[in-house]
Amino acid sequence: MPKTPILKVKDLRKVYDGKPAVDGISFEVEKGEIFGILGPNGAGKTTTLEMIETLREIDGGKATVDGIDVATRPNDIKQIIGIQPQTPAFQDKQKLSEIIEMFAAAYGEKVDAKEFLDDVQLGEKANSFAEQLSGGQRQRLSIAAALVHNPKVFFLDEPTTGLDPQARRNLWELIEEVRDRGVTVILTTHYMEEAEQLCDRVAIMDSGKIIALDTPKKLVKQLLSRGFKKEQVVEQANLEDVFIDLTGKGLRGES
C-alpha cells in the first residue's frame, strides 16, 4: 500500500523563556490514520498540536498539512483542519443548533445543523442551551462543531480527560466513525488504554522530544523483545472491565 502522508512535521521547535518546549520533533501522519501523541503532562503534546493548528508561532522547523505550509499559509490551513480543544466551552444562552450554525458560518458555509447533531447523538437536544449539557455531551457537540466544514485532518487534545468510562467509550466509537468517513485523526492523550484501543500509531513524547513512534502492538513487542516481564501474571480482565460489565455501556446523564 503506497503511503500518502497528509501531515509532515520536520524538526519542529518551540522555545518558551529560553527552554525548548518542543525540541526538534519530526513525524508523518498517513491519510486516514488515527495517530496518537502520548506523554506525561508538560511533555509538549499540546504545544505541538497548537503549532500545527496555527495557534502558536513556529520557532523552528516546518509543518505541512496536505502540502500546505502552516507557517506561511495559516488561513488555508484553517480551512482544512478541525479542532477539538482540551476543554470545549460555549457561550451561554445559545442553542446547540445555533452553535453549529455559527461554526459553519465562520467558514462561510450554511449547513443543516440537525444532521450534524444527529451524527453525535445530540439531535434531540438541538434546541437546548449549551450550558445544559454534560461533559461528554459537550465533547460531542464540540466534535460536531469541528467537522462542519468537512476538514481533512481532525485534531483532538485530550478528548476524554474527565469523562466517565461510558462517555469515554462512546467518544472512541465516535472518533472511529469520523475516521471511517476519511478524516485523518490526530489526538493527544495520557490514557495508555485509549491509545492502545484507538490509535493506529502512536508517538510517545517526553521533554519536548519523540522517544518512540510505532503501532501500539509493535511498541509492546519491542519492549518484550528487550526481555521485559511484568511482575504479576496478567489477569484476563481488569477493574474497568468489571465496571463496564456491571454498569453497562449505555451513556449516562443523557435523560
Next chain:
Amino acid sequence: MNFRRQMYTVVVFTKLSTRRFFRDRLAQFFSILFPLIFLFVFGSFSSGNNNVSFKVALLDQSKTPFANQFVHQLESKKSSFQVQKDITTMDQAKKKMSKSQIDGIIILPASFGAVQQGQHYPTGKLQLLYNQSSSGTGETMTSVLQGIFNQINNKLTGTQPPFTVDGRTLNEKSLSAFDYTFSGLLGFSIIGLGIFGPVNVFPELKKQGILRRLHTTPLRTWQYFLATMFSQAITGIVSIIIQFAVAIKVFHLKIDGNYLEILIFTVFSIFLILGLGLAIGGWAKNERQAAPLSNIVVFPMLFLSGTFFPRYLMPEWLQSVTNYLPLTPVIDGLRLLTTEGKHLIDLGPQIGLMAIWFLVIYTIAFRVFRWE
C-alpha cells in the same frame, strides 16, 4: 473566501449574538433597565427645577372666612407654595426650618381677614419668617405674597393701579434642565452598552477559550468586530427607543428634530464608544487588566463630558479640554438633534471629531486585539 461569504459570516454572527442578548436577563438589565433607573432618578431631579415653588409651614390662627379662602388659595396646585400640612405648631415649624427642610413659615394672626370697624373690607397683616441664610428665597417669597395681595387689594378697593408689570414666559427654543440631563443620560447608556459590555464579556470569553476556539476557524478580527458592532447597535437602539419613550411620556420631553437623523447619529455614537470597549476588552487578558483600564477611560468621560451635569457649569479652561473627549460630541450632538432642532448637516464639528476618534480608537482596537 470571497467578500459575500465573509459578509454572510458577519450576518450570522450578528443574528446569533443579538438573539443571545434577548435571552440574557442580566445583559438586558444592564443595558435597558439600568439606564432607565438613572433616567427616572435624574429626570425627576431636573424636571422639578422648571417650576419654582417654596415649601412652607402655614400657621393659621385666624378663623375669618377671608383667612380660610386665602389658605385655600395657597394650598391650591397653581400656587407657588407647597404647604406642608403636617406642620401645625410653631415649634415644629422652627425645627424644620432650622434644618432647611422648609423655606419659610407663614403666620396668619388671629385678626387676619377681620373687617375692622368703619371699613367695609377685610384687612390683615401676614407674617413671613425665613432663615437669614436664605434671604434671597425670603425676598422672593415676600414679593410673591405681595403680588397675591396686590391682586386682592385691587379687587377689594376697586382701583386701577397706574403701573403694573406684565411678566410672560418665552419658551421658544429655550432648553430645560431636563434636555441637558436627557442627552447626558443617553450618553451614559451608550457608555454602559459600548464599554462595560465588551469589557466584562471578552475576558470571560478568553478565560473559557471561546475566542481561541473561534480563532481556529477562518473567522477574521474585522468580521468579529463588525458582528459585535451590528448587534450592539441593534440592542442599543432598542434601549434608546425605550428611553425616548419614557422621556416623552413621563418627563414631557419635546422632540424638535428628525428621528431618522437621531437614529443615524445614535448608531454612529454606539460604534464609536463600542470601539473603546473593543480596544480594552480585546486587549485585556483577564478581568484584572480590564477593570482598572476601563475605569480610567470611563470615569473622566462620565464626569467631564456632560453625562450627569451639563458642561456649561464647568470653568472655561476645563470646558476647552473636555471638548475633545470622545463622549462630548456624542452628548452635544444628541442634544442638538433632539431638542435644539439642528440637523446632521449642522453637526460638522461634532461628527468630524467623532470621525477622528473613530479612526484612532479602531486602529488601536485592531492592533491590540488578542484571541486568548
